[in-house]
Amino acid sequence: MNINIIIIKMRRNLTFTLLFVLATIAISCSAKTKKKASGSKPNIIYILADDLGYGDVGFNGQDKIKTPHIDQLAANGMVFTNHYTGSTVCGPSRAVLMTGKHTGHCSVRGNPRWTASGKPADLGMEDITVAKELQRAGYTTGVIGKWGLAENVTDGVPGKQGFDYFYGFNRHGPAHHYYPKQVFENDSLLTLIGNDPQNKEGQHIHYLMTQKATQFINDNHKAPFFLYLAYTIPHFELTILEKEKEQYKDLGWPQREMKMGHYRHDKQGHITYAAMVSTMDRDIGNIIKQLEDLGIAENTVVIFTSDNGHEYDNVKNEFFNSNGDFQGHKRDLYEGGIHCPFVAYWPKTIKAGTSTDHISAFWDFLPTACDIAGVKPTDEVDGISYLPTLLGQNDKQKKHDYLYWEFNERAGPIQAVRKDQWKAVKFKNKPIELYDLSKDISEKNNLADVHPEKAEELLHLINNTRTEHPEFPLVKKNINKKK
Numbered sequence: 001m002n003i004n005i006i007i008i009k010m011r012r013n014l015t016f017t018l019l020f021v022l023a024t025i026a027i028s029c030s031a032k033t034k035k036k037a038s039g040s041k042p043n044i045i046y047i048l049a050d051d052l053g054y055g056d057v058g059f060n061g062q063d064k065i066k067t068p069h070i071d072q073l074a075a076n077g078m079v080f081t082n083h084y085t086g087s088t089v090c091g092p093s094r095a096v097l098m099t100g101k102h103t104g105h106c107s108v109r110g111n112p113r114w115t116a117s118g119k120p121a122d123l124g125m126e127d128i129t130v131a132k133e134l135q136r137a138g139y140t141t142g143v144i145g146k147w148g149l150a151e152n153v154t155d156g157v158p159g160k161q162g163f164d165y166f167y168g169f170n171r172h173g174p175a176h177h178y179y180p181k182q183v184f185e186n187d188s189l190l191t192l193i194g195n196d197p198q199n200k201e202g203q204h205i206h207y208l209m210t211q212k213a214t215q216f217i218n219d220n221h222k223a224p225f226f227l228y229l230a231y232t233i234p235h236f237e238l239t240i241l242e243k244e245k246e247q248y249k250d251l252g253w254p255q256r257e258m259k260m261g262h263y264r265h266d267k268q269g270h271i272t273y274a275a276m277v278s279t280m281d282r283d284i285g286n287i288i289k290q291l292e293d294l295g296i297a298e299n300t301v302v303i304f305t306s307d308n309g310h311e312y313d314n315v316k317n318e319f320f321n322s323n324g325d326f327q328g329h330k331r332d333l334y335e336g337g338i339h340c341p342f343v344a345y346w347p348k349t350i351k352a353g354t355s356t357d358h359i360s361a362f363w364d365f366l367p368t369a370c371d372i373a374g375v376k377p378t379d380e381v382d383g384i385s386y387l388p389t390l391l392g393q394n395d396k397q398k399k400h401d402y403l404y405w406e407f408n409e410r411a412g413p414i415q416a417v418r419k420d421q422w423k424a425v426k427f428k429n430k431p432i433e434l435y436d437l438s439k440d441i442s443e444k445n446n447l448a449d450v451h452p453e454k455a456e457e458l459l460h461l462i463n464n465t466r467t468e469h470p471e472f473p474l475v476k477k478n479i480n481k482k483k
Contacts, residue, residue: 040223040224040299041137041138041139041224041372041373041374042224042299042300042301042346042349042372043221043224043225043226043227043296043299043300043301044134044139044225044226044227044300044301044303044369044372044373045217045226045227045229045287045300045301045302045303046226046227046228046229046303046365047229047231047284047287047302047303047304047305048094048097048145048228048229048230048231048305048306048307049231049233049234049277049280049304049305049306049307050090050146050230050231050232050233050234050235050306050307051090051234051235051236051306051307051308051309051310051311051312051330052233052234052277052306052310052340052341053306053309053310053313053320053322053323053324053329053336053341054306054309054310054322054323054324054326054335054336054339054340054341055320055321055322055323055324055326056234056277056306056310056320056322056341057070057071057074057341058070058071059071059074059075059079059341059343060324060341061321061324062320062321064253064274064319064320065273065274065277065278065320066247066274066278066281067277067278067281068281068285069281069282069284069285069288070281070284070304070343072285072288073284073288073302073304073343073345074343075352075353076345076347076352076353077302077343077344077345077346077350077352077354078343078344078345078350078351078354078355078356078389078390079342079343079354079355079356080342080343080344080355080356080358080360080386080389081355081356081357082339082356082357082358082359082360083305083339083340083341083342083360083361084338084339084340084359084360084361084362084403084405084418085305085306085307085308085309085338085339085340085361085362086102086103086106086307086361086362086363086405087103087109087308087338087405087407088308088309088330088331088332088333088337088338088405088407089110089111089308089330089331089407089409090111090146090148090172090235090307090308091108091110091111091112091148091149091172092106092108092109092110092111092407093307093308093362094108094146094147094148094149094230094307095107095108095109095123095149096361096362096363097130097307097362097363097365097366098123098127098129098130098131098149098161098366099123099127099128099129099130099363099366099379099381100130100363100364100365100366100367100377100379100381100382100383101363101381101382101383102361102363102382102403102404102405103404103405103406103407103466104404104405104406104465104466104467105382105466105467107121107122107123107124107126107127107469108121108122108123108149109121109406109408109469109471109472110407110408110409110471110472111172111409112151112171112172114408114409114477115471115472116470116471116472116473117471119152119471120151120152121151121471121472122149122150122151122152122154122155122156123149123150123155123156123161124155124156125155125160127161128377128378128379129161129162129366130162130226130365130366130369130370131143131158131161131162131163131226131228132161132162132378133162133366133369133370133373133375133377133378134162134226134369134370134373135162135164136375136378137224137370137373137374137375138223138224138373139224139225139226139373140164140165140220140223140224140225140226141162141163141164141165141225141226141227141228142163142164142165142166142216142220142225142226142227142228143158143163143165143166143167143168143227143228143230144165144166144167144168144209144212144213144216144227144228144229144230145167145168145169145209145228145229145230145231145232146168146169146172146175146230146231146232146235147166147168147169147170147230148169148170148171148172148175149161149170150170150171151170151171151172153170153171156170157170157187158170159186159187163228165186165216166184166185166186167183167184167185167186167208167209167212168183168184168209168230169183169184169232170184175232175235176235176236176237176262176263177197177205177237177264178197178200178204178205178206178232178237178239178240179192179195179196179197179199179200179201179202179203179204179205179239180192180195180197180205181195181196181197183205183208192208197264198264199264200239200264200266204239204240204241205232206231206232206233206240206276206279206280206283209229209231209232210283210286210287213227213229213287214286214287214290217287217290217291217294218290218294221294221296224373226369229287231280233276233277233279233280234273234276234277234280234312235311236263236265236311236312237263237264237265238258238263238265238266238269238272238273238276238312239264239265239266239272239276240266240272240275240276240279241279244275244276244278244279245268245271245272245275247275247278248270248271248274248275248278249271253270253271253319254270254319255268255270256268256269256270256314256319257269258272269312270319270320273312273320274320284304288302288345297347298346298347298348298349300346301344301345301346301349301372301390302344302345302346303342303343303344303345303365304341304342304343304345305340305341305342305343306340306341307340308330308337308338308340309323309326309328309329309330309332309336309337309338309339309340310322310323310329310330310336311329311330313329315328315329315336323335323336325441325442326339326441326442326443327442327443327444328443331407331409331410331411332414333405333407333414333415333416333425334425334443335423335437335441335442335443338405338416342360344390346390349390349391350390350391350392351392354392356389356394358386358389358394358397358399359399359400359403359418359420360384360386360389360400361383361400361403363381363382363383364383364384364385364386365383366381366383367381367383367384367385368383368385368386368387368390370385371385371387372387382404384398384399384400385398401419402417402418402419402458402461402465403417403418403419404416404417404461404462404465404466405417406466406472406474408472408474408475408477409477411427412427412428412474412476412477413427413428413474413475413476414426414427414428415462415466415474416462417458417461417462417465418437419457419458419461421436421437421438421439422434422435422436422437422454422458423435423436423437423443424455424458424459424461424462425443426459426462428474428476431448432448432455432458432459432462433446433448434446434447434448434451434454434455434458435447
């Protein structure tokens with residue numbers, strides 16, 4: 001054979017071999033990339049309703065307000081039946097959620113003006129928030145909605161507390177209105193042209209929050225992200241677009257006429273309240289669909305809950321039974337003020353249709369998020385990760401020795417402790433109250449005289465758990481500011 005022909009064939013074979021090797025390497029790299037992507041750190045979405053009662057969702061027994069998408073989360077995820085808020089009002093509850101420290105230790109223990117000086121207390125630069133921890137773990141972080149931890153608009157603003165993106169309210173007052181004149185986007189205060197909070201004209205802020213949440217997910221879904229979506233629904237004031245109310249009209253509901261004041265309510269309370277909750281429910285459903293469409297649903301943990309007990313439903317003449325079987329509501333440390341709806345959804349990781357009676361609280365979120373992200377909390381926290389419970393590893397789940405709350409508005413100071421099935425509530429200068437929640441979830445039967453040793457044990461915890469804070473001493477305050 002001609003030597004030139006042999007050389008040509010050898011070159012062809014070498015070329016084919018090289019191409020085959022390169023193709024094999026490319027396929028291998030592609031497979032590794034896909035494997036790495038599918039095994040990347042899970043996204044975390046924490047959705048917080050505002051003043052939504054334990055019984056305001058279908059999975060907890062609500063039969064008037066329609067919450068099909070939240071109920072579907074519960075059906076496809078895990079319901080926590082013993083989950084507690086950080087406080088019984090929004091400011092300290094959110095501070096607890098962000099810092100992993102209960103109200104006996106965190107830097108914000110009351111709403112604005114309910115301080116010793118009368119000046120608002122905010123998060124400080126020394127606070128280590130869950131967003132700072134997740135940034136450290138490589139997450140892009142965003143908060144949309146009611147922040148409420150930067151009343152002074154200084155060190156407490158989201159941009160200094162670990163968030164890469166912010167859209168919403170730094171302060172409480174502007175968050176009371178659904179047609180605000182201005183809203184923050186990062187550090188810029190944007191004017192919403194045409195908005196009139198007094199006459200409820202312009203763009204309803206709930207829809208803008210949902211748009212921003214959708215955009216944040218679209219922009220950041222290719223790498224791990226944390227979205228804290230803090231809706232203001234269904235906090236007073238009660239107002240929503242008329243089209244949202246259609247499903248609740250002509251049902252023969254009794255009328256509860258709302259009066260105008262600081263809160264620019266729509267006239268018919270029951271219809272408006274139900275429509276607000278259902279609007280939020282629909283938009284949560286759309287977010288879940290977005291995750292599915294983007295192909296990231298199975299790598300995203302979604303949590304839904306509420307910041308404290310309800311305020312709307314009249315406990316003396318209930319219509320929605322927003323409490324379920326609980327006593328009290330917002331501003332109480334009875335179960336109705338702090339026992340909240342909670343569902344976690346994580347397709348193919350959390351077993352669908354499950355529930356747990358694991359006793360947990362808002363201060364557990366920071367260590368849980370750190371656990372999910374594969375880092376350890378930087379600061380000492382009061383929380384315990386509930387990731388083992390989410391994964392069905394109950395034998396690995398650590399438990400709280402007890403939970404602690406304090407609250408000092410109006411009827412305060414009030415303190416409460418839950419230890420196992422026992423719950424103690426203590427008003428200043430009054431005897432301790434003791435309840436066995438395993439038999440009396442409604443806290444109707446005070447057993448302090450029947451079980452004095454248990455009452456004394458919980459009183460010791462109440463008296464020895466907290467650290468002093470100059471702005472939040474446990475002394476009677478005489479301020480009548482509603483936040």
